[in-house]
Amino acid sequence: MNWKPDKSSHDPIYLQIADHFEGKMRDGEYPSGSCLPSERKLAATLDVNRSTVVTAYDHLASLGLVARVKGFGTVATDRQTFDGTAKRIPNWEQYAKSGFLHRNDPITRHIHAILGSDQSNINFAIGELSPDLFPVALMQQAHSRIEMSQYLGYEHIQGNIGLRDSIAGHLRTHRGIASSASSILVTSGAQQAIQLIIQGLLKPGDGVAIEDPSYCFSMPIFHSAGLRTYRLSVEQDGVDPEQIVSLYKRHRIKMVFLNPIYHNPTGTTMSAERRKRLLDISTKFGIAIVEDDPYSLTGFGQAPEGTLKSMDRDGSVLYVSSLSKIVSSGLRIGWIAGPHSVIQRLTDAKQQLDFGHSNIPQWIAAQLLSSGELDNHLRKLRTGLQHKLEQTISSLRTEFGDRIKFRVPSGGIHLWCELDGEWDELQLFNQAIDLGVVITPGSTLGSHRNRIRLTYSRVDDREIAPGIRKLAEAYRYALGFDR
Ligand SMILES: Cc1ncc(COP(=O)(O)O)c(C=O)c1O
Structure with a gap:
């Protein structure tokens, strides 16, 4: 092959290679079913990195002009015609495989x-x-109290102020947590809270520890974000905090995600002694803790289990919860409570994601939490x-x-x-x-x-x-x- 990409051009090299092969296919040099040169050989011939050839071939695949066939290589498809009128129909199957979020299992x-x-x-x-467990009458009551003449534009990205005030009150009375409207971000369930924490506070390559088994395993969001995940086994009285020390020493983990109360799926609750030790470890090594707590108000005993956050005197814990498991999962109301700088950062991230949560569920949730009927x-x-x-x-x-x-x-x-x-x-x-x-x-x-x-x-x-x-x-x- 005499052709070589022009390394002094502003056009990316991979695009030059893709264009070159697209032209060759149009000219009939690579009819449908024929193989393009192997990545390794082409990289050597063109004196470029193999990854550049891979990107060029991926680009052609995204246009539907070639298929990557295991054991064969890169094969020209029948999407091209040879009279120069080839349609560049997007290859949606290829797109569907290549988004950066991993697929669910x-x-x-x-x-x-x-x-x-x-x-x-x-x-x-x-x-x-x-x-039969949804508080339908309560929801109807909350709904009927909503003033539709309220502002119907975009809500405050951090969340409706009335709802944030109600959440702060609820956290104080029901979960022993001191917070204020400015330290709370309303999210679309606890799920989005976790997603925001991952995307807003961590970067690819960071190490995090998660419980095994855990709800987190059912979601590939940790791996989509390029995080290294380490497992913490769950015992009758929760995770042994010493596991976290050794993970920190070996892998410098930055954050620990825990669901310490009525854990999903084991139902176990971390003992008060372990929670205390965990907080000591967190402040000794500077490891951030995310307490994911959708279940603490579902206990069958008289008094609700005290949250980890209620014991956190130093501000090491980001607290995540939602109304999904106690009121309605369809309402999609969750929240994060944490230091002001974190809440500001995650509010900024939420703006990029969805411009703030829908206002009507927020008004309903605010009514519900402040109605006195929740208990x-x-x-x-x-x-x-x-x-x-x-x-x-x-x-x-x-x-x-x-x-x-x-x-x-x-x-x-x-x-x-x-x-x-x-x-x-x-x-x-x-x-x-x-x-x-x-x-x-x-x-x-x-x-x-x-x-x-x-x-x-x-x-x-x-x-x-x-x-x-x-x-x-x-x-x-x-x-x-x-x-
Ligand atoms: C431990 C835990 N965290 C978070 C969630 C997400 O719940 P939601 O986004 O509905 O609040 C679930 C749901 O099953 C869960 O079990």
Whole structure:
């Protein structure tokens, strides 16, 4: 090949290479199905880096002009015509594969697809409340008090001031946390709060520690952001803080993400002693802690569990929570409470993402939190959750006998179960779906392979026993008994 890219040109070299090959394809030199030169050979011939050739070929692939075929190389497609009238139709499949956010894992996608398309399934998979636990009357009341003559333009990016005041009041009375409207950012659920923290405070290559198992594993957002993730095993009294010390010494982790109260999925709560030690470690090494706390008000005991943030005298903890697990997941109201500089930075990030949260859910949430009726609802919620848990446990004991093990949680909405014997996770999952029951396989939440998560809060009381019966049938199948 005589042609070489012009290194003195302002046009990027990869584009020059892509244009060159596009011309060659148009001229018929590379008919449909023929292979372009290998990346290595072309890089040597053109005296460029191999990564430049890769970028050039990726560009052609994004235009649909070539396909990257494993074991073959880069192959010209039939999207070109040879009379110079080739249409440059965007290759949407290629685009769909190349966004910087990683795809969700296939089981998680399958769970959402199944539940989205068929409401008749018995849903032990999605972490939310069942319709009978939503405070419908309270929501209607809050809604009816809304003044539609309020300002209908963009809300304050940090969140509606009335809502931030109500959240600060709620944090003080219900979670032992001192804050003010200026130290709170309203987010679209706790999920967006975590996303903002990752994108606004960390950079690719930073090390973070997350619990294993954890809700975080079901979301590839940590890896999409290029973070190094390290696992913290979860014990009966939560994460052992000494694990964090050794991770810091070996990997210089910058941040720890924890869900210390009624942890998803294990239901465990970090002991007060461990929480205290964790805070000491945080201030000794300067490690930031994110306390993700959607569940602390769902405890079955009289007094709610004290949050980590309520013990934080030095400001080491960013506190994340939401109304999803206690009021309504569809309202999409969450928040972050933290130091002013962090809240300003994350508000700036939120502006880039969505220009601030929708105002109507914020007004409803503000009414709800300041109405004085929330406590009554929370009492009913806890009783309802406990009832569902007891029913689930009783059905599991009837159907599984001693082939299932779990620790009975004292709050939260999930039951983390270990099933006996040699069984195939996918077979259990798929067979349960065939029988109309959806569960969360343990592998989607971390490194555990012989576990399943049963979310008891989402299921109608009347469906718990039939659902567990069907699950036991699927389990027998996965063990090979019913085939
Ligand atoms: C521990 C934990 N954090 C955050 C979330 C996200 O909840 P949301 O965005 O609805 O507040 C969940 C949802 O299951 C969760 O279990």
